[in-house]
Amino acid sequence: MAAEKNKQFDPTSVLHEIEEKFEMFQILNEDGKIVNKESDPKLSDEDLTELMERMVYTRILDQRSIALNRQGRLGFYAPTAGQEASQLASHFALEKDDFILPGYRDVPQLIFHGLPLHMAFLWSRGHFLGSEIPEGLNIFPPQIIIGAQYVQAAGVALGFQKRGTKSVVMTYTGDGGTSQGDFYEGLNFAGAFRSPAIFVVQNNQFAISTPREVQTAAKTLAQKGIAAGIPSILVDGMDPLAVYAATKDARERAVNGEGPTLIETMCYRYGPHTMAGDDPTRYRTSDIDNEWEKRDPIVRFRTYLEGKKLWNEEKENEVIERAKQEIKDAIKQADQAPKQKVTDFLKIMYAGDMPYNLQEQFDIYTEKESK
Amino acid sequence: MAQLTMIQAITDAMRTELKNDENVLVFGEDVGKNGGVFRATEGLQKEFGEERVFDTPLAESGIGGLAIGLALTGYRPVMELQFFGFLFEVMDSVSGQAARMSFRSAGKLKAPITIRSPFGGGVATPEMHADSLEGLVAAQPGLKVVIPSTPYDAKGLLISAIKDDNPVIFLEHMKLYRSFRQEVPEEEYTIPLGKADVKREGTDLSIITYGAMVQESLKAAEALEKDGHSVEVVDLRTIQPLDVETIIASVEKTNRAIVVQEAQRQAGIAANVVSEIMERAVLSLEAPVLRVTAPDTIYPFAQGENTWLPKADDIVATAKKVLEF
Numbered sequence: 001m002a003a004e005k006n007k008q009f010d011p012t013s014v015l016h017e018i019e020e021k022f023e024m025f026q027i028l029n030e031d032g033k034i035v036n037k038e039s040d041p042k043l044s045d046e047d048l049t050e051l052m053e054r055m056v057y058t059r060i061l062d063q064r065s066i067a068l069n070r071q072g073r074l075g076f077y078a079p080t081a082g083q084e085a086s087q088l089a090s091h092f093a094l095e096k097d098d099f100i101l102p103g104y105r106d107v108p109q110l111i112f113h114g115l116p117l118h119m120a121f122l123w124s125r126g127h128f129l130g131s132e133i134p135e136g137l138n139i140f141p142p143q144i145i146i147g148a149q150y151v152q153a154a155g156v157a158l159g160f161q162k163r164g165t166k167s168v169v170m171t172y173t174g175d176g177g178t179s180q181g182d183f184y185e186g187l188n189f190a191g192a193f194r195s196p197a198i199f200v201v202q203n204n205q206f207a208i209s210t211p212r213e214v215q216t217a218a219k220t221l222a223q224k225g226i227a228a229g230i231p232s233i234l235v236d237g238m239d240p241l242a243v244y245a246a247t248k249d250a251r252e253r254a255v256n257g258e259g260p261t262l263i264e265t266m267c268y269r270y271g272p273h274t275m276a277g278d279d280p281t282r283y284r285t286s287d288i289d290n291e292w293e294k295r296d297p298i299v300r301f302r303t304y305l306e307g308k309k310l311w312n313e314e315k316e317n318e319v320i321e322r323a324k325q326e327i328k329d330a331i332k333q334a335d336q337a338p339k340q341k342v343t344d345f346l347k348i349m350y351a352g353d354m355p356y357n358l359q360e361q362f363d364i365y366t367e368k369e370s371k
Numbered sequence: 372m373a374q375l376t377m378i379q380a381i382t383d384a385m386r387t388e389l390k391n392d393e394n395v396l397v398f399g400e401d402v403g404k405n406g407g408v409f410r411a412t413e414g415l416q417k418e419f420g421e422e423r424v425f426d427t428p429l430a431e432s433g434i435g436g437l438a439i440g441l442a443l444t445g446y447r448p449v450m451e452l453q454f455f456g457f458l459f460e461v462m463d464s465v466s467g468q469a470a471r472m473s474f475r476s477a478g479k480l481k482a483p484i485t486i487r488s489p490f491g492g493g494v495a496t497p498e499m500h501a502d503s504l505e506g507l508v509a510a511q512p513g514l515k516v517v518i519p520s521t522p523y524d525a526k527g528l529l530i531s532a533i534k535d536d537n538p539v540i541f542l543e544h545m546k547l548y549r550s551f552r553q554e555v556p557e558e559e560y561t562i563p564l565g566k567a568d569v570k571r572e573g574t575d576l577s578i579i580t581y582g583a584m585v586q587e588s589l590k591a592a593e594a595l596e597k598d599g600h601s602v603e604v605v606d607l608r609t610i611q612p613l614d615v616e617t618i619i620a621s622v623e624k625t626n627r628a629i630v631v632q633e634a635q636r637q638a639g640i641a642a643n644v645v646s647e648i649m650e651r652a653v654l655s656l657e658a659p660v661l662r663v664t665a666p667d668t669i670y671p672f673a674q675g676e677n678t679w680l681p682k683a684d685d686i687v688a689t690a691k692k693v694l695e696f
Contacts, residue, residue, distance in 0.1 A: 132476070148467065152440045155436055162396075182436065182463075185433035185436070189430070349513060
């Protein structure tokens with residue numbers, strides 16, 4: 001028996017020992033109770049309320065975006081409901097100068113970092129003005145190539161490190177994205193350079209129809225950080241306080257020169273993968289949906305804040321009404337964007353002078369557009 | 372002025388820009404302490420420090436992402452791919468990301484990245500080192516692709532590439548690295564990207580070419596002259612965008628042309644040059660524009676290079692077909 005012969009070195013037990021170390025970090029349980037007092041980030045009342053407002057706002061934004069998509073008033077849209085704690089509490093730990101390299105589902109973080117809402121809508125529709133990033137806003141447009149944002153984050157982090165700024169870069173991918181080569185290369189480069197990056201894996205259980213178990217035999221995704229030699233943590237992604245605390249901690253270590261961190265947020269997307277025809281009933285049962293809805297980040301945070309007399313129905317309705325109004329205004333503003341012309345596209349292809357071929361085509365299309 | 376090989380001229384260009392612009396960073400596999408596998412970055416880390424010239428982990432895709440991220444924080448990355456056959460590992464960073472940076476951000480972000488990489492046959496390298504893949508990147512909107520054939524051009528073009536605010540692929544032919552020396556000015560000078568150079572003037576036939584095929588074409592031109600043919604050799608220098616003006620001016624003068632490339636017939640950029648001539652100067656032509664290329668197989672096993680690679684004799688034969696059409 002092999003196990004008998006190799007008592008001194010038993011790879012299976014090494015693996016299990018490692019896996020056991022990745023326990024789920026939680027502060028606020030499903031009933032809205034603090035279960036981990038010593039880790040409580042002790043946010044001010046103001047911050048707690050602000051975070052709740054952002055989460056409620058984003059839930060409404062998701063509902064409205066799905067409706068607007070169905071009406072044909074939005075284009076590409078990847079639903080976010082269920083991931084509010086994972087997306088917004090992680091972002092809440094950032095500073096204004098920090099850089100975000102989002103995936104295609106990470107539009108809410110960009111909005112709260114400063115991207116005007118109507119631009120997010122223009123991006124969804126497929127209009128170049130949606131990506132005309134305002135001066136001083138440290139973001140990249142949502143990345144469609146899964147994993148590319150990870151290697152780029154390693155570069156931004158090295159840039160910050162070389163500049164000596166006390167800023168970090170944060171990037172997001174999903175559970176499926178951890179199977180990409182760029183995912184590993186990104187972690188490994190940031191680790192090798194000890195640069196200030198925070199890598200977030202939002203494990204929402206499914207990559208389109210493929211369950212997370214089909215991506216890897218690894219018990220957690222957080223443990224993939226070990227391959228890069230960087231600290232990693234598995235967090236309850238439906239718990240805003242745990243997500244915030246983990247990110248805040250990662251940020252602090254990053255700006256102190258201690259290198260990157262990998263954060264796995266265990267969360268769920270209630271909606272389909274995207275609004276482009278994905279039907280989750282093909283691969284998910286309502287039992288799973290119900291199970292996760294019990295862990296809803298907004299429900300548990302609401303209970304917690306109500307207990308602290310920081311939240312009530314009136315406040316929530318105020319946020320909902322404000323969100324609806326702002327969404328309405330932003331859609332109107334997006335409607336006013338001028339139609340895109342080929343000459344617009346030619347103009348933004350290169351920094352500086354147009355190469356001869358574009359100049360020639362510019363002249364041809366200028367004439368065509370003048371008719 | 373000094374007599375430099377092409378590799379020395381390339382090092383000199385990087386040294387010049389590292390000195391002139393503190394945002395210039397040079398990095399890649401073994402470019403630091405080792406000075407590069409071809410000594411292209413020899414002495415640069417010692418002179419400018421590990422902050423400016425540094426080694427990376429062995430992962431081309433990661434190097435591409437690193438360059439993009441550094442560009443987002445205001446740097447001018449000069450990244451090296453050890454051999455251009457390894458492009459496939461980093462194709463997304465090059466074509467899917469850097470090339471689209473300005474466009475996808477409506478002109479707000481830029482990628483002033485120079486990608487240096489050796490390629491080219493005739494030196495018996497192992498698999499996937501010598502392949503001519505310039506056609507792949509030339510087909511990607513958003514990139515510029517430069518291929519020098521002399522030490523003088525290499526320095527001026529590399530400095531222009533580094534100063535350019537767009538991603539530039541700078542391909543260095545391995546056979547040309549040390550094959551001859553040329554006078555190269557010590558100071559900074561630039562050669563505009565997108566400008567061809569007439570390496571030899573003639574009136575009977577235009578040979579339009581680039582890379583190692585420039586030297587072969589010059590040899591062929593000499594042989595043809597002995598037979599009484601005056602041949603013009605146009606070195607494209609930049610293959611994307613093409614210098615259509617110089618190409619057409621030459622064809623309108625000579626009325627006959629061939630396009631010579633080391634890449635396979637179905638690859639490279641010769642077909643683009645032929646199309647441009649057909650669209651712009653068909654009435655000047657007294658014969659079809661023919662191509663000299665490698666055969667459409669995978670790049671050969673090292674011992675088969677000599678029979679596979681196009682050379683002066685092939686150019687002479689095709690030139691005669693056109694001259695005697």
